[in-house]
Amino acid sequence: xxxxxxxxxxxxxxxxxxxxxxxxxxxxxxxxxxxxxxxxxxxxxxxxxxxxxxxxxxxxxxxxxxxxxxxxxxxxxxxxxxxxxxxxxxxxxxxxxxxxxxxxxxxxxxxxxxxxxxxxxxxxxxxxxxxxxxxxxxxxxxxxxxxxxxxxxxxxxxxxxxxxxxxxxxxxxxxxxxxxxxxxxxxxxxxxxxxxxxxxxxxxxxxxxxxxxxxxxxxxxxxxxxxxxxxxxxxxxxxxxxxxxxxxxxxxxxxxxxxxxxxxxxxxxxxxxxxxxxxxxxxxxxxxxxxxxxxxxxxxxxxxxxxxxxxxxxxxxxxxxxxxxxxxxxxx
Amino acid sequence: xxxxxxxxxxxxxxxxxxxxxxxxxxxxxxxxxxxxxxxxxxxxxxxxxxxxxxxxxxxxxxxxxxxxxxxxxxxxxxxxxxxxxxxxxxxxxxxxxxxxxxxxxxxxxxxxxxxxxxxxxxxxxxxxxxxxxxxxxxxxxxxxxxxxxxxxxxxxxxxxxxxxxxxxxxxxxxxxxxxxxxxxxxxxxxxxxxxxxxxxxxxxxxxxxxxxxxxxxxxxxxxxxxxxxxxxxxxxxxxxxxxxxxxxxxxxxxxxxxxxxxxxxxxxxxxxxxxxxxxxxxxxxxxxxxxxxxxxxxxxxxxxxxxxxxxxxxxxxx
Ligand SMILES: Nc1ncnc2c1ncn2[C@@H]1O[C@H](COP(=O)(O)OP(=O)(O)OP(=O)(O)O)[C@@H](O)[C@H]1O
Ligand SMILES: Nc1ncnc2c1ncn2[C@@H]1O[C@H](COP(=O)(O)OP(=O)(O)OP(=O)(O)O)[C@@H](O)[C@H]1O
Ligand SMILES: [Mg+2]
Ligand SMILES: [Mg+2]
Numbered sequence: 302x303x304x305x306x307x308x309x310x311x312x313x314x315x316x317x318x319x320x321x322x323x324x325x326x327x328x329x330x331x332x333x334x335x336x337x338x339x340x341x342x343x344x345x346x347x348x349x350x351x352x353x354x355x356x357x358x359x360x361x362x363x364x365x366x367x368x369x370x371x372x373x374x375x376x377x378x379x380x381x382x383x384x385x386x387x388x389x390x391x392x393x394x395x396x397x398x399x400x401x402x403x404x405x406x407x408x409x410x411x412x413x414x415x416x417x418x419x420x421x422x423x424x425x426x427x428x429x430x431x432x433x434x435x436x437x438x439x440x441x442x443x444x445x446x447x448x449x450x451x452x453x454x455x456x457x458x459x460x461x462x463x464x465x466x467x468x469x470x471x472x473x474x475x476x477x478x479x480x481x482x483x484x485x486x487x488x489x490x491x492x493x494x495x496x497x498x499x500x501x502x503x504x505x506x507x508x509x510x511x512x513x514x515x516x517x518x519x520x521x522x523x524x525x526x527x528x529x530x531x532x533x534x535x536x537x538x539x540x541x542x543x544x545x546x547x548x549x550x551x552x553x554x555x556x557x558x559x560x561x562x563x564x565x566x567x568x569x570x571x572x573x574x575x576x577x578x579x580x581x582x583x584x585x586x587x588x589x590x591x592x593x594x595x596x597x598x599x600x601x602x603x604x605x606x607x608x609x610x611x612x613x614x615x616x617x618x619x620x621x622x623x624x625x626x627x628x629x630x631x632x633x
Numbered sequence: 634x635x636x637x638x639x640x641x642x643x644x645x646x647x648x649x650x651x652x653x654x655x656x657x658x659x660x661x662x663x664x665x666x667x668x669x670x671x672x673x674x675x676x677x678x679x680x681x682x683x684x685x686x687x688x689x690x691x692x693x694x695x696x697x698x699x700x701x702x703x704x705x706x707x708x709x710x711x712x713x714x715x716x717x718x719x720x721x722x723x724x725x726x727x728x729x730x731x732x733x734x735x736x737x738x739x740x741x742x743x744x745x746x747x748x749x750x751x752x753x754x755x756x757x758x759x760x761x762x763x764x765x766x767x768x769x770x771x772x773x774x775x776x777x778x779x780x781x782x783x784x785x786x787x788x789x790x791x792x793x794x795x796x797x798x799x800x801x802x803x804x805x806x807x808x809x810x811x812x813x814x815x816x817x818x819x820x821x822x823x824x825x826x827x828x829x830x831x832x833x834x835x836x837x838x839x840x841x842x843x844x845x846x847x848x849x850x851x852x853x854x855x856x857x858x859x860x861x862x863x864x865x866x867x868x869x870x871x872x873x874x875x876x877x878x879x880x881x882x883x884x885x886x887x888x889x890x891x892x893x894x895x896x897x898x899x900x901x902x903x904x905x906x907x908x909x910x911x912x913x914x915x916x917x918x919x920x921x922x923x924x925x926x927x928x929x930x931x932x933x934x935x936x937x938x939x940x941x942x943x944x945x946x947x948x949x950x951x
Binding site for chain 1 (some may be wrong): 670671672673674677678689723724725726727766767768769772780781782783784785787788805806809810811812813814815816817818821839840841842843845846869879880881883884885886887893894897900902
């Protein structure tokens with residue numbers, strides 16, 4: 302399948318130039334720092350990584366809500382970057398976003414049905430009856446009673462708000478949907494229903510998903526390919542199969558080993574040592590080296606090149622070959 | 634038995650025609666950890682709000698009591714809870730005021746409820762920020778909420794909930810925005826506080842992995858009622874209520890397909906008669922639609938289903 306959405310050497314700086322309340326200039330941080338990715342039409346592309354590593358910032362930049370400092374974004378093979386947010390967002394209307402915080406996406410003064418209706422109207426669905434039918438159908442698909450449409454956001458539970466946020470975007474049938482933690486806070490049965498819905502819609506309308514999630518068992522099940530981010534960079538990328546069965550980057554391995562299990566069995570790896578990384582003091586060399594058990598002198602000096610482990614599987618680590626012989630248990 | 638720090642007794646909550654909680658009881662001892670699970674919309678957040686004495690406008694409590702340290706919180710409008718129960722709300726985005734620095738908002742809480750000077754408070758907060766794995770804890774004090782990522786905001790609120798050294802921490806899905814390595818540090822921190830200082834924990838979660846690793850006991854809610862409760866290990870190994878069994882069968886560690894429970898949780902305004910799970914239950918029979926099942930005690934567990942010993946048909950778990 303051809304690439305539908307891509308990024309080349311994307312760098313995003315946040316917070317720079319703005320003066321704080323005390324008149325001090327705050328230095329910019331590079332929340333995304335040299336990310337390249339290529340998302341094929343019709344696939345589900347997973348992004349995982351530590352909290353604060355830049356996933357939401359990457360998503361906002363792909364959407365055109367945040368301007369890139371350098372680098373390129375490609376939509377359908379055409380350069381789509383280089384413009385400032387309102388215009389950039391219009392250019393990339395085919396890409397939609399399901400917000401990480403459901404409360405941030407809904408207007409507290411509008412009944413949720415009205416919010417959904419407005420979205421469809423803006424997207425050119427003129428017929429009111431048709432809009433109502435599509436809204437009712439979508440509410441049912443996310444496991445909500447059609448009567449929920451007359452509620453205000455504060456009259457809904459957290460999971461109900463999240464499902465409304467999801468339904469609101471899926472209604473518009475965009476070509477690419479960036480889902481930021483779409484299953485966070487959903488119980489298992491609703492989660493299963495939502496994942497089924499996403500799969501069905503993908504089949505019916507040929508949607509492409511970018512799936513940002515902390516839930517590794519979900520990512521493993523729904524994603525075709527996965528990129529692992531650490532401190533603004535992609536450190537490993539491959540098919541879901543490759544990344545889960547044969548993780549090569551020490552960070553990926555630590556992440557997979559830390560997943561809690563139903564049987565309460567202890568994690569297979571020691572916790573990550575060292576302080577959580579800061580964007581204001583990015584370590585030289587490999588960014589993960591201060592917390593890496595395999596780190597050697599060169600890791601603290603030279604940024605690792607991106608090596609090909611196997612077809613479609615890439616890793617940015619000086620010492621990935623040493624993880625080959627030391628298979629670690631990964632969650633079943 | 635040790636006197637519980639928190640005890641909820643036959644609590645019911647309504648908002649207009651919505652019957653959100655009915656006859657819910659639970660208890661958490663000092664140093665104890667209780668998890669509350671149940672499908673979206675079954676009343677978990679409302680239960681926590683009742684415990685904190687912050688039910689929304691228009692909510693009525695037709696019956697029941699919430700005892701914290703022996704005092705009824707519902708009777709005193711939450712006054713005896715203030716500063717002594719830490720709360721991590723479900724939506725970190727809506728819980729921080731965007732125009733004030735996050736650090737100042739938490740220091741204000743400490744000024745009102747914690748002993749010590751502002752300097753003590755700052756030092757304590759920096760220590761807490763470090764414990765919840767925020768990068769550059771000192772600098773974090775001066776940042777505005779939007780300058781944090783989703784998971785960082787969630788951790789800010791965990792630090793805020795712990796800032797007054799509470800006796801009880803009530804947390805609503807507090808790790809949903811965290812990756813598993815960070816989550817592990819947070820759970821270890823809470824477990825440490827429970828063991829060292831007797832912090833009691835009441836944890837709403839959808840994550841059975843978290844439940845298994847953090848909570849000694851669990852209460853399963855369905856449509857505003859307790860379906861099953863007991864020691865976590867026992868409930869996970871041998872769930873008895875048909876709802877618990879079907880919910881656990883959805884877990885990716887156990888399910889092969891994208892299983893689910895057919896049907897949806899009823900709206901709180903349209904609770905079915907009898908057992909509220911009966912329209913979705915493969916074991917349901919005539920009397921299930923008529924009688925509210927009385928909780929039975931079975932091997933240290935409370936189960937609200939008279940047919941809990943029966944096997945579920947295979948198809949229900951497929
Ligand atoms: N003001 C209200 N009027 C009517 N119904 C309400 C109101 N507030 C909440 N509800 C309903 O009460 C039920 C319980 O809500 P609650 O937020 O306690 O659920 P929850 O178990 O926390 O769910 P989640 O896991 O999705 O957060 C939901 O069905 C919700 O729609
Ligand atoms: N406006 C801003 N100014 C300065 N720094 C910011 C700003 N917004 C975000 N950051 C920082 O940029 C980094 C990346 O944030 P981002 O929200 O992209 O992370 P994330 O990977 O989505 O994390 P999470 O999983 O916690 O949601 C974080 O360290 C955050 O503190
Ligand atoms: Mg994020
Ligand atoms: Mg809730």
